[in-house]
Amino acid sequence: MREPNSTSSLIASGQFVIRIGPFSIRIHSGMPSVQQGIIELYSAYPILPPDTFCDFYVRLIQPAGVRRFFRKQVLFAFDQFIPFKPLPYVQAFPFFEWGLNWCISGYSHRFLIIHAAVVERNGKALILPGAPGSGKSTLCAALINNGWRLLSDELTLVDRATGYVVPVPRPVSLKNESISVIADTFPFCQFSPVVHDTLKGSVCLMKPPSESVSKADQTAVPCLVVFPKYRAESSLSLSAVPKAEAFMRLADLSFNYSVLGAQGFQTMLGLVNSCQAYDFIYDGDFNHASDLFVQLLDDVR
Incomplete structure (x- = not known):
């Protein structure tokens, strides 16, 4: 596992791989609330090399157009598709947790x-x-x-x-x-x-x-x-x-x-x-x- 300061810097870069239980998850987000939430609540989790094979690739992104500036929203993307409607920007970090639940429950059929x-x-x-x-x-x-x-x-x-x-x-x-x-x-x-x-x-x-x-x-x-x-x-x-x-x-x-x-x-x-x-x-x-x-x-x- 990397040193805490190195881990925080990597998370703040916007893309990293984290190990959660049996899953390797690539997370991509430049949203400060998502990055800060992960730094604070996931500080004990292993950060893996960027070329690690991942079970899930998730992104927290903003919609294109005026929604980036007025009544800001957030989208949860899984691989290359977006399974949910956007939520208010302030809900970005809970949205990450809810979306990850959906990924695991819908695609981990070895359990x-x-x-x-x-x-x-x-x-x-x-x-x-x-x-x-x-x-x-x-x-x-x-x-x-x-x-x-x-x-x-x-x-x-x-x-x-x-x-x-x-x-x-x-x-x-x-x-x-x-x-x-x-x-x-x-x-x-x-x-x-x-x-x-x-x-x-x-x-x-x-x-x-x-x-x-x-x-x-x-x-x-x-x-x-x-x-x-x-x-x-x-x-x-x-x-x-x-x-x-x-x-x-x-x-x-x-x-x-x-x-x-x-x-x-x-x-x-x-x-x-x-x-x-x-x-x-x-x-x-x-x-x-x-x-x-x-x-x-x-x-x-």
Whole structure:
């Protein structure tokens, strides 16, 4: 890895290759907010030689014409095409994160990919699936500040050959009320500037622990699937989910289960058979939640 000053200079040049988990990603952008966001939140990630073969080539660019000067916008480009409509210029760095999620979930079919946060302790993975608003990213952010290793806050990658979870640790995406909850509870963390009025509401990103980044080549054995639901002023509740139901719910939350066909079915079946599954309602008592999950993992043989 290059020295920090050299890395910052390379990122500021507008084009570089970064290693994120199993992926090499070429990033091209001259936008200051994108460059600064990557310098601040991706400082622990390896910068690779410019001639490295890349899994993805992404660009954050401005549209041509008057949009470069009036009501400025940003486009996300993947290879040589532009898959999304432009967004306001101020949303450039979150747009990079959302676009990269789209690249990985749509084109990495060597993995079964589930819309779920995933963390690890003692080699055992805890998968936290959930739709937006379920509180999975908030819970994930709290857990990695309580001794858990971040594997991902959005995309659980299950290796089809081994059944293990492959890390792709990236900044944790926080939205709306969860921003202040995590910032107030863990003030020592580093956050990107809050961007308001996006399609997801107000958003910001939390820098992942450097240890999670340095261990991105260490897979984990899936052992627990917990479907979280944040509910204010409720008592903590944990209830078992039958394996058949867990299978169907995970399939519904998978980006490529149908694409993989029989291989997707077999990988999902192996995942469900290796895990205990639960519904979990929590009220923001993160320490209690962490202790409970540690106990559940300790019971896994």
